[in-house]
Amino acid sequence: MTRLKGLRPVAVVFAASLAAAACGGSSGGSSSTADKGEIHIGVEMPLSGTESTQGQPILKGVQYAAQRAGKVKGFTIKVIPFDDAVNGVHDPQKGAQNVQAMVGDTKLLGFVGPLNSNVAKTEIPIAADANLTMISPANTGVCLTKDNADSRFPYDAGCGGLAKQLRKSNPNNYFRVVTTDDYQGPAMADYFLQVLKIQKVGVASDNQTYGKGIADAFTAEFKAKGGQVVGPRNDYDQNTTDFKPFLTAAKNAGAQGIYVGGTTGTKVCQVRAQMNGIFDATTPFGGGDGIVQDGECVGQAGAMAPNVFASIAAVDPVHVPSAKSVIDGYKKAYPDPADYTAYSIVATDAGGILINAISKAIDDNGGNMPKRDGVRKAAASTKNYQGALGSTSFDANGDTSVKIISIYKYDSADPKKANDEPWVGQENFGEDKPTVKTS
Amino acid sequence: MATVAGALKQTRLGISGRVGGWIFYGVPLVAFLVLILPRLFLNPGFFLQILVFGVTDGAVLALIALGYTMVYGIIELINFAHGDIFTLGGFIGVLIFSLIGIVPGKDLNLGFLTLFVVIGVMAVTMAINGGINVLIERVAYRPLRHQPRLAPLITAVGMSFILEGLMFIWKGPNFIQSPDLLPGGHFTVLAANVDYRSIVLIAAALVLVVLLTLFIERTKLGKAMRATAQDRDAAQLMGIDINRTISATFFIGAALAAAGGILYGFYLHNFRFDTGFITGLFAFTAAVLGGIGNIRGAALGALLIGLIRAFNDGYGRSEWSDVLIFAILVYVLVFRPTGLLGMQVPEK
Known part of the structure; x- marks a missing residue:
């Protein structure tokens, strides 16, 4: 009992710190x-x-x-x-x-x-x-x-x-x-390879800093992990309205999926819509947070909206x-x-x-x-x-040690359901060996 | 500088003769034979597919380019608002379709009736859009007809912004969806899947261009338009109602643009308030490339631009498309300032 008595103050401090942690x-x-x-x-x-x-x-x-x-x-x-x-x-x-x-x-x-x-x-x-x-x-x-x-x-x-x-x-x-944002492309590359088991993709971007950046990072990671980027790389500008030549070329080169860096405003979801007739509706399509949980994107993609995957540089709590x-x-x-x-x-x-x-x-x-x-x-x-x-923890730049990218998938062609887009995986680039977790 | 200009003039002169013609057409031909043709043999199916995409895009562009070229041909005005008239046509088309219950994503399955519905809606849209353009001409261009050329040019730019602004207020900043009543399915040639939709679209554009050509060459009003384009004063002396003729030109240009807008919507599904600005610039480029004022030239120029873009997107890198298109434009204009098929503008 005396020993317990001696331990008591320690236990109290411990309990208090636990309570504090909970707060x-x-x-x-x-x-x-x-x-x-x-x-x-x-x-x-x-x-x-x-x-x-x-x-x-x-x-x-x-x-x-x-x-x-x-x-x-x-x-x-x-x-x-x-x-x-x-x-x-x-x-x-x-x-x-x-x-x-x-x-x-x-x-x-x-x-x-x-x-x-x-x-x-x-x-x-x-x-x-x-x-x-x-x-x-x-x-x-x-x-x-x-x-x-x-x-x-x-x-x-x-x-x-x-x-x-x-x-x-x-x-x-x-x-x-x-x-x-620099982890968005790599996260989708890993998701394509590890979860969707896709080896060949076609890559495009809207040729703007954000869109081209995530497409470049996607390409780097996809190649580094053993995948192949096939067909002509398409960095389109705002004058491009018809993406079918690019998509046909990618399909022709054996692409099993398409990744496009950009936003709904720079026509990314129209590229998806135009895959209709060239690719199956089940062919995966990846993009960044420029198209995530966006009814406008779903509306543009129309019947092709399902199987669009989009990442976001934040956690899904x-x-x-x-x-x-x-x-x-x-x-x-x-x-x-x-x-x-x-x-x-x-x-x-x-x-x-x-x-x-x-x-x-x-x-x-x-x-x-x-x-x-x-x-x-x-x-x-x-x-x-x-x-x-x-x-x-924060590093010297002020960035967090938790580097989680979440991935969502549209599974409905109804724009009103865009916000309920289900979460399908996440990857924490703060870990030593980041891998995609799907549950 | 003078020597440079002189040398350039000599080059032009040198290149305008028979030998010059060989060089002018020879250079692009060699480029085509070396760069493009081998691909045909490497994968004929893919080549054909890209060709179809290019022709389809060119066909839609042609419908807009015709409006530019007709207006320029008759009053020498670069109607900057024409691109927005094209968008407006698409917007009105979507509105009318929705009024009769045809909205994107809902398949009414009208079967054979679809053709008549499309033609009906297209006719109504073309009429409304034509009417609006006539009104614009009456308000913004006609009062300035005898003013310096810069004045109507600026009111045209102004009309362009007004139309874009109004469409922005009407539909907001997002892309709007168009229903798609083109037939699905495709047939296969040489392992290429050629969509029926492309064929229908090309056919529709072709029919409209042929009708326009017949109208201009065979009808009284068409004759009046040609006469007005050639010499306005002489035409007036011959008893031609100039105002009516010019109004008719604006009406037809906008009607074709409206048809282009509806077909564009069917084919690419989306447009927004500023779609016509860029598309219009390319249509204008097509008109100049073919020879401004020249109906067939505009169609040819549009076809070329569609093909260049499609082949470059399919075989090359997309960001080079504009560079290529405008490099070819510069090439053509430097050696053939009147465009591929020659200008047809009022004589001074």
């Missing part, structure tokens, strides 16, 4: 009961207009993270929303104004956002000057953090030193919990074991089905990591209101944060 990892949630005032965290999203269906659930995800954290070292966390939509669409200029407003709020130590990579471009310099921490739950543009695509799947991402330009001489203040408790808790707090999206769960991690960094910065500052630079430093040193996405 989104904010170390020492309610260790201090003294009221030290408010700390503000911003949420910078399109909260009105068409993109509000993505922005609002993210706001709620961060609010849920704050609610789970409760009082942090005696400070009350208050979530302050900022809307970057103008006339219903995200606006980089409005985003910049929002960040300026945040910089002016001395209690505001960091924010979650933005949704769109082009908004991030105007926001990062302003926030960097003020040492304001940004954590995006949705930006996947390669050039925001890196100067080029991952060296394992090289292609020219056309960054031109953007990441450095945005930060100037300031230390990095920008982090993200989703991974980058349902398929991450560690996300279950967060999803359950979130759904209890926000029961409206419209509030639950993949991004709302990702946002709980973005919010949790920010609150965690604030908590650490409070400790570093002797329990007092931390400085913005302290929060930034603490966020940069995030290591193995246990949240919905599993274990997250």
Whole structure:
């Protein structure tokens, strides 16, 4: 019994840390009961207009993270929303104004956002000057953090030193919990080879930075893993309307599938539609997040919409074991089905990591209101944060160690069902030997 | 510079004689024999298939090019709005089809009746589109007929943007779906699958072009159009109603563009508010390539552009298509400034 007695304090500490881990990892949630005032965290999203269906659930995800954290070292966390939509669409200029407003709020130590990579471009310099921490739950543009695509799947991402330009001489203040577009092509290449067992594909792109990039990365990985890219490579421009010559040439060269880099707006789904009569409807077609969960794409592809596979540089939380408790808790707090999206769960991690960094910065500052630079430093040193996405660490660029690409498959020709497109697999390029997981 | 210009002129002169003709046609012929023809023997089926795609695309383009060439032939106006008139025709066609219950994805299975439905809808669409174009001519071009050439050119650019803007407001930024009433299935020649749809489309375009040629050569109004194109003042002195003749030209051009829009929709299924802008530019290029003002020239130019693109997409790399098309355009215009079949424009 004496031994047990001796162990007891240890057990208590252990139990407390477990409880803390369950609370989104904010170390020492309610260790201090003294009221030290408010700390503000911003949420910078399109909260009105068409993109509000993505922005609002993210706001709620961060609010849920704050609610789970409760009082942090005696400070009350208050979530302050900022809307970057103008006339219903995200606006980089409005985003910049929002960040300026945040910089002016001395209690505001960091924010979650933005949704769109082009908004991030105007926001990062302003926030960097003020040492304001940004954590995006949705930006996947390669050039925001890196100067080029991952060296394992090289292609020219056309960054031109953007990441450095945005930060100037300031230390990095920008982090993200989703991974980058350069893994989309390789993930689909692996999916084609490993799951669909396809050895020969035809490849095309819309000849723009994003589309050509993911098509190049797809080609590199597909060849490296023993597949063959056949027929003429087709980097079409906006003047091309008839893809049948390319498709016929690919078919002729033995293609068992087609991969096209681009977006619905640059006619990727029309290439699929024109496969009708040249390929069977069961022939797989791959693309990036430019065509994922998009009713417009399904409408254009028409009867050929089934068997279109599209990737997205984010996780599907349902398929991450560690996300279950967060999803359950979130759904209890926000029961409206419209509030639950993949991004709302990702946002709980973005919010949790920010609150965690604030908590650490409070400790570093002797329990007092931390400085913005302290929060930034603490966020940069995030290591193995246990949240919905599993274990997250940030590298020197601010990119996450969880590099999951999810793959979805259209199985209906009904545009209204595009959002329910089933998940068919994922690949984590943060692992040593990434492989496609289908369950 | 003067020597360069002089040398160029001499080259042109040198190349315009009989020997020049041999060189002019010889160079592309050799290129064709060396680059393209061997592929025919390597895989005749594939070659044929690409050929059919090229001719089909060319046929649709021809229907738009005719409108450009007719208008230019008669009043020397590059009607920049014509490409958008083509899109508008497609939009109106989709609207009328939907009014009678034919929407994309729903197979009504009309059987033989389909032909009559298509011809009926096409006729109505052509009439509406023609009417709109006549109205545009009345409002934006006719008052400027005796003004400097730049004025109607700019109002044409303006009309193009107005039409695009209105179609954007009407249908939004997304691609709209067209029903497809072309017959399915294909027959096989030399291992090539030739779609019936391509055949129907080429036939439809051919019929329209032949009807147009007959109309211009055999009817009174056609004669009036030719007379107006040749010399407006003389035609007027002969008692030809110039305004009516020019209106008729705009009507026919837009009607053909509407037919082109509907066929384009059948064949490629999608278009949006700005589809006509680019397609129109290529149609205009086709008209110049064949010899602006020349009906057969426009059809030939469109056919060439369709073929170049199809063969390059099938055998080469797609991003070279535009380079090739315009390189050939420059080649033709430098040595034959009047286009392949010669210009037919008003005499000064």
